[in-house]
Amino acid sequence: AGASAVIIFNNTSGPINGTLGEPNDNFVPAVAISQEDGERLAASLERGEAITANVSVTGGGIVEETSHNVVAVKEPTHKKKAADQIIIVGSHHDSVSGSPGANDDASGVAATLELARVLANMPTDTEIRFVTFGAEELGLIGSYEYVDTMSEDERSRVIGMFQMDMVGSRDAGELVMFTVDGQKNTVTDLAAAAGVRTGTPLTYGQEGRSDHVPFHYAGIPAALFIHNPLEPWYHTPEDSLDKISKEKLQESAEIVGAAVYQAARPDTPALD
Ligand code: PHE
Ligand code: ZN
Ligand code: ZN
Ligand code: ZN
Known part of the structure; x- marks a missing residue:
């Protein structure tokens, strides 16, 4: 049994301090973001909001990953x-x-x-x-x-x-x-x-x-x-x-x- 959090990344309003890499063997997306943004995401989660961050993604689109x-x-x-x-x-x-x-x-x-x-x-x-x-x-x-x-x-x-x-x-x-x-x-x-x-x-x-x-x-x-x-x-x-x-x-x-x-x-x- 595990809890999960949905992490949604989109690039509709330009890049922040992040890059999207290739998926690796881990449970989480290979996305590197700053500690500051990570804390902001965690705070959003605490408030029950959707977790959305803008990262630089070549080719655009929305990447959604779930971690457990x-x-x-x-x-x-x-x-x-x-x-x-x-x-x-x-x-x-x-x-x-x-x-x-x-x-x-x-x-x-x-x-x-x-x-x-x-x-x-x-x-x-x-x-x-x-x-x-x-x-x-x-x-x-x-x-x-x-x-x-x-x-x-x-x-x-x-x-x-x-x-x-x-x-x-x-x-x-x-x-x-x-x-x-x-x-x-x-x-x-x-x-x-x-x-x-x-x-x-x-x-x-x-x-x-x-x-x-x-x-x-x-x-x-x-x-x-x-x-x-x-x-x-x-x-x-x-x-x-x-x-x-x-x-x-x-x-x-x-x-x-x-x-x-x-x-x-x-x-x-x-x-x-
Ligand atoms: N939590 C850090 C990590 O996973 C490890 C760390 C903790 C590094 C405290 C420095 C000080 O990378
Ligand atoms: Zn006993
Ligand atoms: Zn670490
Ligand atoms: Zn660690």
């Missing part, structure tokens, strides 16, 4: 006191035009899938949602759409959103966590504790620019996990599988997984 979020839900094992709580583990499955996106963000998707595999059969008091978002690179469109379609009740039950975006590059720096306002929250506290236990102390700082942002603005504790500084291959055709470090990917998944499980595990041993 992919959502897997692990139900709580024990419907006890914390049964109503939700944890979200996220990443994005699109990449920029011309880049294979091995680190940005197939690394996060791989870690999301692995955590889903590992946690699927663990007892938990909380519901865990594993979400890979579409159209992140076009201005966080998938994640804005996801948060927009949650009910107030649902939003209030999310205790943390863990976003993994670029967590496996051999050539990038240390794993750090970023929040939109630069403040600690439930997610950074859990991950800091997990980092201490696994021997990888985590620093945190302030940064938006990934799918944790819409969750933050909806009042949900959220953080981005990313290696910092970025690798030189960021958003280039060189962001390919040979640059991925299995060790760094595993370390990222272990820290986020340990943090998630710390919050999700039953408070008391299961008796049933």
